[in-house]
Amino acid sequence: MTEKIIFAVAFFIVAIVFIEIGVYSFLNPKPMHFWTGTKVEIKNPSDTKKFNRANALMWIFSAIPLLVFAALGFCFPLGPLGLASGIYLVVLIFVMIFFRHRIEKKYCARNILH
Numbered sequence: 001m002t003e004k005i006i007f008a009v010a011f012f013i014v015a016i017v018f019i020e021i022g023v024y025s026f027l028n029p030k031p032m033h034f035w036t037g038t039k040v041e042i043k044n045p046s047d048t049k050k051f052n053r054a055n056a057l058m059w060i061f062s063a064i065p066l067l068v069f070a071a072l073g074f075c076f077p078l079g080p081l082g083l084a085s086g087i088y089l090v091v092l093i094f095v096m097i098f099f100r101h102r103i104e105k106k107y108c109a110r111n112i113l114h
Contacts, residue, residue: 008073011085015066022059025052032056051107058099062092 025032031045032055045051069085 003078004073007078007082008070011066011070011073015063015070018059018063018066022056022063025059026056028052045107047107051103054103054107055100058096058103062096065092 031048032052065088069081072081
């Protein structure tokens with residue numbers, strides 16, 4: 001049972017961090033960074049509010065399956081659930097990078113032309 005609690009708490013904490021990043025992005029008046037410590041090379045997105053909202057939705061929707069995994073940790077054996085969550089996390093990295101590039105392309109196309 002302790003393994004299930006640790007699994008659920010770990011996924012819950014990561015999900016909360018993702019949600020916090022999403023809320024911060026939603027409220028941030030400046031263009032939101034994707035990676036910690038990097039600088040946004042996009043100085044003026046075509047619409048900063050929509051740019052940040054899209055980033056916020058990306059982070060928040062990425063957290064929802066993590067909350068589901070945390071809840072399922074109490075209902076199912078951890079072996080298959082751990083494998084499924086590991087696959088999700090690996091795929092999530094690439095999906096978030098893909099969507100971040102789409103967000104940049106959508107809201108920053110005017111910067112490339114100028």
